[in-house]
Amino acid sequence: QKEVEQNSGPLSVPEGAIASLNCTYSDRGSQSFFWYRQYSGKSPELIMSIYSNGDKEDGRFTAQLNKASQYVSLLIRDSQPSDSATYLCAVRTSYDKVIFGPGTSLSVIP
Amino acid sequence: DARVTQTPRHKVTEMGQEVTMRCQPILGHNTVFWYRQTMMQGLELLAYFRNRAPLDDSGMPKDRFSAEMPDATLATLKIQPSEPRDSAVYFCASGSSGGWLDEQYFGPGTRLTVT
Numbered sequence: 001q002k003e004v005e006q007n008s009g010p011l012s013v014p015e016g017a018i019a020s021l022n023c024t025y026s027d028r029g030s031q032s033f034f035w036y037r038q039y040s041g042k043s044p045e046l047i048m049s050i051y052s053n054g055d056k057e058d059g060r061f062t063a064q065l066n067k068a069s070q071y072v073s074l075l076i077r078d079s080q081p082s083d084s085a086t087y088l089c090a091v092r093t094s095y096d097k098v099i100f101g102p103g104t105s106l107s108v109i110p
Numbered sequence: 111d112a113r114v115t116q117t118p119r120h121k122v123t124e125m126g127q128e129v130t131m132r133c134q135p136i137l138g139h140n141t142v143f144w145y146r147q148t149m150m151q152g153l154e155l156l157a158y159f160r161n162r163a164p165l166d167d168s169g170m171p172k173d174r175f176s177a178e179m180p181d182a183t184l185a186t187l188k189i190q191p192s193e194p195r196d197s198a199v200y201f202c203a204s205g206s207s208g209g210w211l212d213e214q215y216f217g218p219g220t221r222l223t224v225t
Contacts, residue, residue: 032212
């Protein structure tokens with residue numbers, strides 16, 4: 001079992017729809033969770049961090065964390081073509097290491 | 111506008127040559143990470159430093175890779191000798207690690223091609 005797993009996609013959604021990106025992790029003691037966005041040919045960019053169970057909203061982005069289920073998700077409301085990118089989930093494990101998932105490719109269709 | 115800077119942005123070299131990549135972390139950040147990204151393997155952690163001390167370099171091939179932080183404003187990643195399988199994009203990231211935070215800010219990367 002990989003430490004951080006994501007659906008590789010590609011995930012295609014129409015413009016204006018909600019995009020839902022999912023991530024599961026194996027280390028139950030993990031405490032910090034991050035979502036990064038990476039455009040093709042560019043470096044990863046931090047867009048959300050979440051540390052407590054529940055939802056955290058920032059503009060059109062909502063991160064959701066459920067530690068009991070070892071699950072973290074990212075919702076993008078009113079998806080725009082400019083949201084087309086690869087989204088990387090990262091988890092800070094209990095053994096002091098940040099592990100990145102393989103990423104989910106999102107395509108927003110105009 | 112605080113950013114992580116990396117040099118060079120692109121490097122083409124022949125197998126067997128030494129390659130040195132440099133990174134300037136964001137001023138005030140105390141944690142520096144080196145990653146390698148390929149299509150096949152995704153983003154792999156090679157090494158990281160906290161307060162200039164190496165904390166983990168288990169992701170690096172020890173026989174050919176080395177990472178150092180000679181001072182707080184410079185981190186280096188060296189490959190000697192380079193091999194075609196080292197071709198990848200190498201990212202440096204920095205962060206301000208206060209307990210459980212560990213948000214990371216990435217540089218633009220060095221695209222390495224070894225022929």
